[in-house]
Amino acid sequence: MAKLVMLITTHVEKGLAVAEAWEAAGAPGVTLIDSYGLHDLRERSKSLEIPLFVSMARLMRQIEQTNQTIMAVVDDDLVDTLIDKACKVLETESLDAEGNGVAFVLPVDRTIGIRPRRRDSAE
Numbered sequence: 001m002a003k004l005v006m007l008i009t010t011h012v013e014k015g016l017a018v019a020e021a022w023e024a025a026g027a028p029g030v031t032l033i034d035s036y037g038l039h040d041l042r043e044r045s046k047s048l049e050i051p052l053f054v055s056m057a058r059l060m061r062q063i064e065q066t067n068q069t070i071m072a073v074v075d076d077d078l079v080d081t082l083i084d085k086a087c088k089v090l091e092t093e094s095l096d097a098e099g100n101g102v103a104f105v106l107p108v109d110r111t112i113g114i115r116p117r118r119r120d121s122a123e
Helices: 012-025 038-048 056-062 076-089
Strands: 002-009 031-035 067-075 102-108
Touching: 002 012, 002 076, 012 031, 012 067, 012 076, 067 076, 076 102
Parallel strands: none
Antiparallel strands: 002 067, 002 102, 031 067
8 A cells, every 4th residue: 555654854954865865765756845833933933023913924935944844655665764764864763853853654545646666776
């Protein structure tokens, strides 16, 4: 069964490297999304002394992104490899270590338009 692997990390400078490692491991497609944690947005808005009536979208345009979200739909047997690759790029033994972000895996009942897994992957 296919799985959606998502990693949300505060290490935005390493997001592309994680995505490339996942692709090299065999993920048929990897998506990166610039994202913002609500807690960080609130904290930064306080330090910038931005009025409460300013829209969240406007606030997000005024500050740096705080997270990188990386996702891929893969076969079940590739999930642990992707988590291991993310840990290696993020230079941590576990994503449970504080400050690395969060990862989760969800079952995917059906996929449409996903190309087959790359078999020339380098482990």
